[in-house]
Amino acid sequence: MxxxxxxxxxxxxxxxxxxxxxxxxxxxxxxxxxxxxxxxxxxxxxxxxxxxxxxxxxxxxxxxxxPPAFGSKVRNALSAEPCSVRLASLVGAGGLWYGFGRTIMEMLDPRLDDKKKDMSDLLTNTFRKRLYEVIDQAQHFAALGPAGGVGPAGDSAQSFREGLDGTERELFALAQEGSKRMKRWYEEGEKVRR
Incomplete structure (x- = not known):
């Protein structure tokens, strides 16, 4: 890692x-x-x-x-719809799927460059495809304000976050905080213009 x-x-x-x-x-x-x-x-x-x-x-x-977390069943699911796979449940220890995959990739036999490339492509493509949804959801739930953590919207936000890999959870939190700061900055600018 x-x-x-x-x-x-x-x-x-x-x-x-x-x-x-x-x-x-x-x-x-x-x-x-x-x-x-x-x-x-x-x-x-x-x-x-x-x-x-x-x-x-x-x-x-x-x-x-x-490991099964990188087997054909998971690969097929990620190819079909990467955002629907709960990466956190594929590995223990806080759901560090990307870090575990990188470590596995580094351990693969150097003579098996095709397998290393396949693993690298799997990790990279999964991250790229899921990143848009992570940022979008973070901004959406940040826009809900303090009430975003209560009720059906809060439940779906919690459910979404629980399925994220540890790296994705960090990005989610950063994007959410960035969105909240942007909203505060915009609202403060509106007060000055009035």
């Missing part, structure tokens, strides 16, 4: 579980799978935190399995 050691977002993104299919037998490490097995045997599949997957995959002990 970010190259900052102290970044909470990076820590949360790297704690996501990713499936690994082992290529070799590893003795006395069966506890990683959380079961009662003593050893990891060849072709075992385990869910490991992303920070551990780095070592396992780079040591060529296992192959990473693409």
């Amino acid at each position: 970010e190259d900052d050691y102290f970044s909470i977002d990076a820590i949360l993104a790297e704690n996501q579980k990713v499936g690994c299919r082992f290529k070799v037998d590893i003795t006395d490490m069966g506890h990683l799978g959380g079961g009662g097995e003593r050893d990891i045997t060849k072709s075992n599949t385990l869910q490991l935190p992303l920070w551990m997957v780095y070592t396992v995959v780079l040591s060529d002990w296992a192959d990473m399995i693409m």
Whole structure:
């Protein structure tokens, strides 16, 4: 994710579980799978935190399995209607879908440039297509004023925000604040002209 050691977002993104299919037998490490097995045997599949997957995959002990958050079902839904997909529910840890995807993309085998490009295109296109809706909704709910958080409009605003990725939520808040400031500036200018 970010190259900052102290970044909470990076820590949360790297704690996501990713499936690994082992290529070799590893003795006395069966506890990683959380079961009662003593050893990891060849072709075992385990869910490991992303920070551990780095070592396992780079040591060529296992192959990473693409997480469901970036599988064909999600890709098809994003291709059909990107704004209808609740990215926050695809990954835990505050819904950091873009950061998790970037980390996964960086871990893909360098010999698989097509897969890296596909992942990059997925993240970029999804962000671009959803950005318009995020800004539009932020300005709409900012225009409702203080009452925007109460009633049916407030419920839809809350529902919309809950489906956003963490990055999108930050942009939503910035756009909403910018819209409120613009409205205040305009209203103050109207008072001066009168």
